[in-house]
Amino acid sequence: xxxxQALYTGVTGMNVMSDSMSVVANNLANANAKGFKYDRVEFxxxxxxxxxxxxxxxxxxxGARVSDVxxxxxxxxxxxxxxxxxxAVQGSGFFVVGNPKGEKQEAGGQFYTRVxxxxxxxxxxxxxxxxxxxxxxxxxxxxxxxxxMSDIRIxxxxxxxxxxxxxxxxxxxxxxxxxxxxxxxxINSPQDTSDFVNSVNVFDSQGNKHAMTTYFKRLQAxxxxxxxxxxxxxxxxxxxxxxxxLKEVGKGKVKFDAKGNLLSxxxxxxxxxxxxxxxxxxxxxxxxxxxxxxxxxxxxxxxxSVAATSITVFHSQDGYESGNIKSLKIDLDGKVKGYYTNGxxxxxxxxxxxxxxxxxxxMKAGRNQFFSTHESGExxxxxxxxxxxxxxxxxxxxxxxxDMAQQxxxxxxxxxxxxxxxxxxxxxDTMMEEVINMKR
Numbered sequence: 001x002x003x004x005q006a007l008y009t010g011v012t013g014m015n016v017m018s019d020s021m022s023v024v025a026n027n028l029a030n031a032n033a034k035g036f037k038y039d040r041v042e043f044x045x046x047x048x049x050x051x052x053x054x055x056x057x058x059x060x061x062x063g064a065r066v067s068d069v070x071x072x073x074x075x076x077x078x079x080x081x082x083x084x085x086x087x088a089v090q091g092s093g094f095f096v097v098g099n100p101k102g103e104k105q106e107a108g109g110q111f112y113t114r115v116x117x118x119x120x121x122x123x124x125x126x127x128x129x130x131x132x133x134x135x136x137x138x139x140x141x142x143x144x145x146x147x148x149m150s151d152i153r154i155x156x157x158x159x160x161x162x163x164x165x166x167x168x169x170x171x172x173x174x175x176x177x178x179x180x181x182x183x184x185x186x187i188n189s190p191q192d193t194s195d196f197v198n199s200v201n202v203f204d205s206q207g208n209k210h211a212m213t214t215y216f217k218r219l220q221a222x223x224x225x226x227x228x229x230x231x232x233x234x235x236x237x238x239x240x241x242x243x244x245x246l247k248e249v250g251k252g253k254v255k256f257d258a259k260g261n262l263l264s265x266x267x268x269x270x271x272x273x274x275x276x277x278x279x280x281x282x283x284x285x286x287x288x289x290x291x292x293x294x295x296x297x298x299x300x301x302x303x304x305s306v307a308a309t310s311i312t313v314f315h316s317q318d319g320y321e322s323g324n325i326k327s328l329k330i331d332l333d334g335k336v337k338g339y340y341t342n343g344x345x346x347x348x349x350x351x352x353x354x355x356x357x358x359x360x361x362x363m364k365a366g367r368n369q370f371f372s373t374h375e376s377g378e379x380x381x382x383x384x385x386x387x388x389x390x391x392x393x394x395x396x397x398x399x400x401x402x403d404m405a406q407q408x409x410x411x412x413x414x415x416x417x418x419x420x421x422x423x424x425x426x427x428x429d430t431m432m433e434e435v436i437n438m439k440r
Contacts, residue, residue, distance in 0.1 A: 003435065005062065007428045012063025013421030016043055019066050020414045027402050028411075035076065035115035035368050036400040038407070042068045073359050076114070076401040078393060084328060085126065087116030088398040091390010093353030096135035096381060097128060097369065098151060110135075111369040112354050112362070112379065114398055126152045130367060136334070136351040137383070143347035145335075149381060152336070152349050156325045159340045161207025164319030166285045167200055169214075171303045173227050174310040175260050177218045185230055187248050190215045194230075196310040203319035204278035210237050212284070213246075216310075224263060225256040225305045229286065231270055239273045239280070254288055260306035261299030262291045284317075320344050330394035334384035353389040354379040 020041045030036040044067035078088050089095070094112035111132065118134055121127045126134040133151035140146065177195050186193040194215035202212045212233050219226045231250035235241030238249070250270025255263045265288055273280040289302025323342030330336050334351035356362065361375030372379055384392045 003428060003431050005060070007425060007432075009061065009063040010421050010424035010428060012046065012065065013424070014418055016041075016064045016066050017414050017418035017421060021411070021418070023069055024407055024411050024414060027407050028404065030368075031400055031402040031404055031407075033368060033400050034117060035113060035398050036402065037071050037073050037076075037114070037368075038400070038402045040070050040072055041066060042070055070360060071362070071364070072401065074401045075398075077399040078396050079399055081395050081397055084330065084394050085118045085120065086395055086397050087118060087330065087351075088393045088396040089114060089116070089353065089384075089390050090393060091353075091388060092355055092359070093384065093389035094355070094370070094379075096149070096352050096354050096379070097132040098135050099130070099132040109371065110379075111365055111371050113367075113369045115368045116392075116397060120154065124153045124155060126154070128367075134351065135381075136336075136349050138349050139347045145347070145350045145383075149352055152351065154328070154336060154338075154348055156338075159320075159323045159325070159338075159342065159344060159346065161203060161205070161322045162319050163205045163279070163282060164202035164284055164317045166287055167202065167212070167315065167317045168287045168289075169198060169200075169303065169315045170289055170301070170313040171196070171198060171216075171315075172308055172311050172313065173216055173218070173225075173256075173303070173305040175225055175256075175305045175307045177310070179218050179220050181220050185215065185217050185228070187230070187232065187244070187246055190230070190232065190246060193217065195227075198312050198315065200315050200317055202284060202317055203321055204272075204274040204276070204282060206274075206276055206278045207321035208274065208276050208278060209321060210234070210272075210274060212249075214286070219253070221255070224258055225260065226253060227255075227305065228253050231284070231286065233272060233274075237275055239275055250284065250286075252286065254303070256305040257292070259299070260304045262289055262297060262302040262304065264291050264293040330392065332385060332391040332393070334392045350383055351392055352381050353384050353392070354381045355387065355389055356380070 023039050023041045027038040043064050045064055046062040094114060095116060097111045097113055099109055099111055118126045118128055135149050136152040137145040138150055173196055183193055194217045196216040199211055199213045201209050203209055210233055212231055215230045216227050219228055229252055230248055232246040232248050235244035235247040238247050241247045249272040252267035254265050257263045267286055270283050272282045290297030320342050323340035323344060325338050326341050327339045335347050336349040338346050338348050356379060357377035358375055361373050362370040363373050365371045382389060
């Protein structure tokens with residue numbers, strides 16, 4: 001019985017070495033597959049058989065078996081490509097792909113992969129070669145990401161115009177300016193009856209550009225410093241221009257404390273009735289920064305009125321004309337941004353990445369994709385550069401993590417192991433032959 005058991009023990013060794021060689025061959029076959037993670041065979045010994053020896057009870061091994069084929073999820077090297085939609089993850093996250101059931105899919109559902117070779121399909125979805133849709137968060141018209149995950153679809157339509165609603169102005173109005181109480185601002189002679197001028201382009205509801213000129217004049221004040229401002233546009237560009245060269249569309253006061261820090265803003269209603277089909281009654285708010293009276297400002301970053309030449313430090317406004325998409329960019333945090341011909345940069349979507357409590361619990365689904373199991377735990381899905389998910393690199397692909405030199409060494413070890421086990425079988429056969437020959 002012991003001799004025949006040795007025969008079966010050798011066979012188990014040959015079997016596990018055959019399985020090990022299959023794993024090595026599969027690793028080498030996928031050495032150039034993007035995002036592939038190599039497998040490693042792990043062995044267990046079989047339950048030993050009890051026997052009696054001269055010293056009492058003993059156990060004799062009965063061979064080996066494959067206990068697990070473990071996927072090693074180490075980071076592969078990153079290779080730069082010339083395609084924006086080639087994506088790679090530097091970190092432990094997985095792309096989330098929704099596979100709809102169809103002609104190209106064996107099964108629908110949610111899968112996870114490190115292969116970032118995606119393309120825009122005819123409907124604008126970011127898809128893999130099999131038609132699976134990359135998952136993420138779509139953005140609204142203001143660039144805010146929806147917290148609910150969905151298929152990433154990039155809309156490349158024209159960007160409609162946006163009406164200017166606020167003009168942010170940071171100016172210094174010279175605190176040494178002489179007050180002229182007997183000279184009021186005159187719309188017909190604005191340069192001679194004001195102390196400083198600022199001009200900024202604004203946009204109406206049709207996306208037409210208009211130059212809005214603001215004239216500042218210092219006023220007499222019991223304490224602190226007070227300036228009034230008058231917002232004007234070309235009289236020909238408004239319906240109520242009455243043939244004037246300039247039309248005043250708004251005014252207000254801006255006050256500073258004795259140190260020249262912005263104290264308060266007192267705007268009056270600003271109403272512009274632009275021509276060319278624009279929506280009438282457009283209001284544009286002048287914002288001089290965070291004031292101390294109602295907004296808790298401390299003078300930092302806001303307009304001032306100190307003893308220095310009047311100057312516009314910067315100004316900006318929130319409107320724009322219509323534009324066409326010019327290019328796309330994918331940031332490290334997974335945000336997909338569109339750049340338009342009108343100079344607007346807009347967030348269009350955000351890519352999602354998934355991590356798992358037990359990455360070894362994932363099961364392979366083919367095409368270098370995985371699906372979650374009870375052992376892996378539920379996917380923890382979120383934006384890139386949060387938690388341990390890692391960063392997303394555009395125009396980059398992750399290479400296989402197969403080390404060919406290591407696999408060839410493993411192949412030699414496996415071959416020698418198979419050879420040794422086959423030798424134990426032939427040796428056992430010789431021993432059985434000797435037993436049979438004892439009868440002769």
